Structure formats: structure tokens, C-alpha cells
Amino acid sequence: MKSIVWILAVQLLARASSQGELPAPEDKPNEAKLMSRISVGNAPLEQRNYQVAPAPYNLAEQSEPYNIAFDYHNYDQMTRFLRATTSKYPSLTALYSIGKSVQGRDLWVMVVSASPYEHMIGKPDVKYVANMHGNEAVSRELMLHLIHHLVTNYHSDPYIRWLMDNTRIHIMPSMNPDGFEVAKEGACDGGQGRYNARGFDLNRNFPDYFKQNNKRTQPETDAVKEWVSKIQFVLSGSLHGGALVASYPFDNTPNSRKSISTLFKIVLLYYYTSCLCCKDCAGPQRCALSYASSPSLTPDDDVFKHLALTYSTNHAKMSRGVACRSSQKGFRRGITNGAEWYPLTGGMQDFNYVWYGCMEVTLEVSCCKYPPAHELPKYWEDNRMSLIKFLAEAHRGIHGFVMDEHGNPVEKASLKMKSRDVGFQSTKYGEFWRILMPGMYKLEVYADGYVPREVDVMVVDQHPTLVNVTLHAAKRKDGNFYRPQQQPPLYHRPSIKPQQPGFMSSITSGFNNLVNFFG
Numbered sequence: 001m002k003s004i005v006w007i008l009a010v011q012l013l014a015r016a017s018s019q020g021e022l023p024a025p026e027d028k029p030n031e032a033k034l035m036s037r038i039s040v041g042n043a044p045l046e047q048r049n050y051q052v053a054p055a056p057y058n059l060a061e062q063s064e065p066y067n068i069a070f071d072y073h074n075y076d077q078m079t080r081f082l083r084a085t086t087s088k089y090p091s092l093t094a095l096y097s098i099g100k101s102v103q104g105r106d107l108w109v110m111v112v113s114a115s116p117y118e119h120m121i122g123k124p125d126v127k128y129v130a131n132m133h134g135n136e137a138v139s140r141e142l143m144l145h146l147i148h149h150l151v152t153n154y155h156s157d158p159y160i161r162w163l164m165d166n167t168r169i170h171i172m173p174s175m176n177p178d179g180f181e182v183a184k185e186g187a188c189d190g191g192q193g194r195y196n197a198r199g200f201d202l203n204r205n206f207p208d209y210f211k212q213n214n215k216r217t218q219p220e221t222d223a224v225k226e227w228v229s230k231i232q233f234v235l236s237g238s239l240h241g242g243a244l245v246a247s248y249p250f251d252n253t254p255n256s257r258k259s260i261s262t263l264f265k266i267v268l269l270y271y272y273t274s275c276l277c278c279k280d281c282a283g284p285q286r287c288a289l290s291y292a293s294s295p296s297l298t299p300d301d302d303v304f305k306h307l308a309l310t311y312s313t314n315h316a317k318m319s320r321g322v323a324c325r326s327s328q329k330g331f332r333r334g335i336t337n338g339a340e341w342y343p344l345t346g347g348m349q350d351f352n353y354v355w356y357g358c359m360e361v362t363l364e365v366s367c368c369k370y371p372p373a374h375e376l377p378k379y380w381e382d383n384r385m386s387l388i389k390f391l392a393e394a395h396r397g398i399h400g401f402v403m404d405e406h407g408n409p410v411e412k413a414s415l416k417m418k419s420r421d422v423g424f425q426s427t428k429y430g431e432f433w434r435i436l437m438p439g440m441y442k443l444e445v446y447a448d449g450y451v452p453r454e455v456d457v458m459v460v461d462q463h464p465t466l467v468n469v470t471l472h473a474a475k476r477k478d479g480n481f482y483r484p485q486q487q488p489p490l491y492h493r494p495s496i497k498p499q500q501p502g503f504m505s506s507i508t509s510g511f512n513n514l515v516n517f518f519g
């Protein structure tokens with residue numbers, strides 16, 4: 001894609017204006033009071049309709065040893081572990097639900113941080129979302145072990161302490177708890193449990209920048225969309241299984257002659273060989289046929305490559321790039337552009353990046369989607385360092401505040417790095433973050449009623465650069481406000497292109513269905 005469009009996230013929900021405060025310590029916290037005052041992200045939770053699950057103040061439970069077994073945890077067991085964690089570590093964790101699955105299971109998120117109940121002004125919020133394909137089960141257990149590891153090492157490991165003191169880590173162990181309940185341990189491939197209870201693939205269910213997504217939106221997807229609209233996440237990992245690779249945006253690609261010709265090649269090959277292959281088909285036939293799609297690169301490609309490499313090189317084997325099966329291709333250094341691997345419509349990582357400027361990478365953490373439980377210790381050891389180092393990358397690049405002449409925060413200022421035309425916005429505290437590699441950049445800042453500004457910034461490797469931007473009101477002599485002259489195409493939402501009619505679109509959608517079994 002050569003033409004660059006500046007996209008800015010529109011906050012769907014007005015940010016709350018009042019700031020939450022922590023309740024005064026009490027012997028036995030009053031649930032209602034705790035719930036009404038707790039905050040996650042930039043505003044109190046109750047104004048986001050999130051209720052914090054109170055820690056069970058049960059002495060018997062608190063005195064039990066706090067452990068996590070290398071075993072799969074179904075919904076009830078997972079819920080019990082999360083509640084036990086908040087009970088044991090009330091000052092380092094908070095549990096909230098962002099909504100419910102089709103079958104009514106809570107979509108739990110655990111915040112792990114030195115400030116679990118309240119956003120730390122100036123410090124980034126990051127997230128992991130696992131098990132959105134319900135049968136990709138390793139990711140779910142990795143998240144429970146990560147939670148356990150973070151809280152139990154806070155006082156002994158200076159790096160983890162630094163990370164938790166300076167970052168709010170939101171961990172969703174399962175975005176598809178219904179799917180997990182019907183998935184089968186030992187099933188390395190296939191689609192049982194992959195979909196939500198209505199049969200929808202959640203990683204094909206998000207609004208798409210490149211193509212119209214006609215899939216009916218699902219409760220799990222809606223919950224995540226609302227969540228990311230309320231909290232300005234800086235960095236995110238979406239965990240999957242069925243491959244061993246870190247895959248970065250874009251996942252989708254504009255309709256182009258090239259991709260259509262690729263499509264025809266595949267269709268032709270299909271007829272010649274009567275065997276349609278993909279990286280991990282669930283179908284009965286497999287062969288070594290492979291095809292190459294074109295990469296679909298973002299203006300932040302250097303950053304995304306770096307983030308993906310951070311995961312793969314800290315992983316015990318991912319960066320070797322060895323293919324999971326002989327029929328698959330390997331990935332150089334264990335990373336790939338999403339669309340180059342295979343294009344998909346409605347994926348979560350493109351949505352995070354294009355709509356909210358949150359850099360999300362898809363982490364495929366196991367060749368076998370649901371390996372036997374006795375293999376879990378190996379998976380945890382392989383991924384432990386990657387999971388921690390990846391999150392720390394939120395502390396790279398620039399961060400700062402947009403303020404007016406009186407030092408008041410300017411909310412929803414539109415920012416972008418010159419020539420990287422995917423924008424981001426300031427929070428209600430005027431905060432912003434952008435992950436960038438070392439170098440010189442120009443930061444462009446626009447806000448309604450202010451004179452636009454361009455600020456030169458230098459990014460170094462060792463620490464993030466603090467950039468405070470003061471905006472001056474664009475006032476005329478008669479007291480009326482000018483509109484900024486160089487207003488960019490603000491709130492340019494991804495345009496929905498009409499579906500191509502006829503033959504091609506039916507092949508395209510058929511093709512999309514066929515590749516749905518990928519990790």
C-alpha cells in the first residue's frame with residue numbers, strides 16, 4: 001500500500017471526568033465501596049461498567065499455599081486461581097471482567113502492577129490476550145503462570161519489580177472460555193473449540209481496515225472492542241498456538257492485482273493437484289504445496305519487526321525459525337508479517353493498531369495447539385523470558401503530555417509521527433506514548449482550538465524520551481477561535497469498501513474460509 005491514510009482513533013465512549021481514588025485501608029473492605037472507587041485505565045471502573053471482582057476475604061483460603069499446577073485449568077478452576085491471587089496479593093493484583101461469553105462465562109482480566117486499582121499517570125498500560133481460539137490452550141496456561149510468576153517475584157527480582165512499578169499489565173487468560181470447554185487435550189490440530197459458542201472465529205470478527213467484514217459481531221469481540229476503547233493500551237500481545245512465530249501487522253492487505261493473481265494461482269494449483277494446502281489444515285489431505293502472499297507492511301514496520309524479534313529471540317527456540325511440520329515453511333528468525341504468512345480479514349491485531357494506535361503482535365507459542373499437560377513446564381520455560389521482555393518494550397520511544405498554556409492537560413489531541421501516518425491520541429490526563437526505534441523524529445500535534453505544533457524529538461535506545469508539548473490557543477483578535485489551518489483528516493475511520501459482487505468475492509470468501517484453520 002503506497003498511499004498513506006492518516007487514521008485516528010475515535011474514542012467511542014466519553015472519558016469519565018472524575019478521577020478515582022483508592023479507598024482508605026480497612027480491616028474488611030466494603031465490596032460496594034471498593035467497586036465504586038476502583039479504576040482501571042484512565043477513569044473509575046464503574047463509569048466503564050466494569051466491576052472489580054472483590055478478593056475473597058476468607059482467612060482459610062488466604063492461608064492455603066499459593067501455587068499454580070502445570071495442568072489445564074477449566075473455567076471454574078481458572079476463576080478460582082484468579083480469585084485466590086487477588087486474595088493473596090491484594091496490593092499487586094485486581095480482577096475485573098470486561099463482559100461475558102455467549103454462554104455467560106466472564107471474560108476475566110487480571111491487572112498485575114504495583115498500582116493494580118488505578119492508572120499510574122504517565123506510565124503505560126499493556127495487555128496480553130490469550131486463548132481467543134479456544135483450542136489453543138497453551139497460551140491460557142502461560143498467562144496463569146505469568147501472573148503467578150510476576151506476583152511471587154515482585155519482592156525478589158529487581159527487573160520484575162521495575163516492570164510492575166512502571167507498567168500496568170492487563171492479562172486476559174481466555175477470550176474464548178466457551179471454546180476451551182469443548183476443546184480436547186492432546187488435539188494438536190483441528191478446529192474443535194477454536195470458535196465461540198456460536199461458531200464464529202473471533203480473530204475474524206473485528207472491523208477491518210482493508211476490507212468490509214460482514215461477520216456478525218460477537219459478544220466476546222464487542223467486549224474487547226469496548227475495553228480497548230476505554231483504556232489506552234500502548235503494547236499488546238495476542239497469544240495463539242498451532243505454529244511457532246511472532247506475526248506482526250498488517251494481517252490484511254488491500255485488494256490488488258498481485259493478491260488476486262496469487263489467489264488465481266492457488267485456485268489453479270488446487271485444480272491441478274486436487275489438494276489445497278495450508279500451513280496447518282485440519283483437512284484429511286496434506287501436501288508440501290506452499291504459496292507466498294505479499295507482505296502488507298505498516299509505516300511502523302521497523303518497530304513491529306523489533307517487537308516480534310524481542311519475543312522470538314528471548315524464546316528458547318522460536319528464533320531458529322524451524323517449521324512445525326515438514327509441510328510448512330519456516331520463518332526467518334521466527335517472525336513474519338501477518339499478510340505475508342496468509343492474509344485474513346477481521347483480525348484483532350490490525351484493529352488494535354489502526355483504531356487505537358496500540359501495537360499488537362500475534363504470538364504463536366506452540367506447534368501443538370493443545371498438547372498433553374505434562375508438556376506444559378517446557379512451554380512455560382520456553383516462553384517465560386519472552387513474555388516479560390516483550391512487555392518491557394512499552395518503555396521504548398517517546399512519551400509525554402500535551403498541555404495548554406496554563407499547564408492543563410489537553411485530552412484527545414491528535415498526534416502522529418511525521419511520515420508514519422497511523423495516529424494516536426492523548427488521554428484525559430494529556431498523556432501519550434509511542435514506541436519508536438532510536439533516531440530523529442518529528443512529532444505532529446493537533447487539537448481543536450489550538451495552533452498545530454511540530455516538535456523535533458530524539459529517541460535513544462536506553463530509555464524513553466519525555467516530550468511535553470504545550471499547545472497555544474488559536475485565538476483571533478475578536479476573541480473567536482480559529483480552527484487549526486492544517487487540520488489533518490481527523491477521525492478518518494477506515495472506509496468500508498463495498499463488497500465486490502459476483503465470482504471473485506465468492507472465491508475470496510471461500511478462500512478465507514479455507515484458511516480459517518491457521519493459528
Ligand SMILES: *[C@@H]1O[C@H](CO)[C@@H](O)[C@H](O)[C@H]1NC(C)=O
Pocket residue numbers: 401403466468
Ligand atoms: C512534563 O509534564 C508532566 C505533567 O504535567 C510533569 O509532571 C513533568 O514534570 C513535565 N516534565 C518536564 C521535563 O517538563
Ligand SMILES: [Zn+2]
Pocket residue numbers: 133136239240241518519
Ligand atoms: Zn489462533
